[in-house]
Amino acid sequence: MSLKFLDNISGKSSLTLLLSSCLFMSAASAATQSSVNTGRANCGSLANQANTEITYFQVPMQKQWIKNQKAISDKEYAKYFSQTLVAPKSMVKALENGPLPKKWVIEPTVEGLNKVIETFDKAPVAGYALIENGPLAYAQSRHVFPGLTSSMLEWWFTWHPIESERYMLWFPQAHIHNSVADPQRLSNKNLSYAERLYKNPNHIIEYIGANYLDSYIHFDTPESLGIDGAALKKAGFTFSASGIIAPAGDEDAPFVLMVHLGRDTPQGLELINRYWIGTHASFDRFPSFPNGAKRSAEVVKKFGLDAKSLEEFAHEMAVHDMTEFTCLGNILPNMYKEYGKGK
């Protein structure tokens, strides 16, 4: 992660963080934002009455949208690039209630991960909290995407990292760069999804709120993180894009444990997301990240992260997740129809 991340998280932008807690919806400003798209299912579609428009973006994200619009303008898929974004009212409301009640704050241990699988359908649809025993920022969500399937999401994770502009479609104000260590392997249609994506790190740069993150996602099997494969199967999960995220410059430090698990339901794809950001004693268990507890603690110290900044970051992460996945769920069925043929 960059110095800019440190500047923001250590309090210089606390006003921005504070503002972002309360200003992301206002029906009155709907008319002030325009969308590149018109008349199709796009990121800003309010066809689903359960959604509301997001009308607050931090200044760095507003500026990034202008850069991204320029970068994507000559791409065929630019028609899926929006300025107007929406989110489910139920998720917005859940985040307005403040940090999650203690019973829903789960630690990133093997036991914690398996508790997620047992309790996800009863947990609040969105939430955030500080985990003091770390410390860690914790964010969670449960999305249901009508018209979306797990195979469409698998296609997305093997298609979009080939060009940063594709990544921009996912969150037009926040996503800056994505590239993959071995693009040939990621694009090889003779290999399985797991063979293409796992152990093939994605270099991502994005804003989480006003915080600039530069890091590497190491996608791997859910089992490698400690999730019980049999329990996953029993619950009907067939999709995963889960792994460890290490900051640029500290590539050996497991700074984020990220879980995206999906299952096909009659209502559409149900996606369970969890993020643990910071340090934890249990981060010693990942074979690819020796001394993970110590290395992540050093990164937390280096970035000047404390309880206050991590709690704010947890909230920003929850807002980011709610926004980007709602956007992706809106555009992906049509994009898959157009570009996903033959996968």
Ligand code: ZN
């Ligand atoms: Zn993102």
